[in-house]
Amino acid sequence: MNTAHINLDKLRNIVQKFGSHSFTTSQVATDYLQGDNASALEAHQFEDLLKRHAALLAIRPLPSSAGGDTVWVSAM
Incomplete structure (x- = not known):
């Protein structure tokens, strides 16, 4: 996957469905x-994409000491 070809609208729609x-x-x-x-x-x-565009996507990571997959929530 080439991140230069990521569709941010599609990414935003996916995030919003949660x-x-x-x-x-x-x-x-x-x-x-x-x-x-x-x-x-x-x-x-x-x-990396979610971190870079977190403000645009209105999300934030939850702090975790467990490691593994990052858990995200709405920043609103």
Whole structure:
């Protein structure tokens, strides 16, 4: 997956469908890839995209000491 070709509108729509519910980076990647499981590299790329565009997407990561997949929530 080339992050230069990510459709931010599609990414925003995926994030918005979770509403007030928390979601993980893997869930977003799987939805974006239309059901295909994301590889470790793709998951990392989606993690970077979500971090970079968090303000635009109105999301924030939940603090966690457990590691693993980042959990996100609405910033509103």
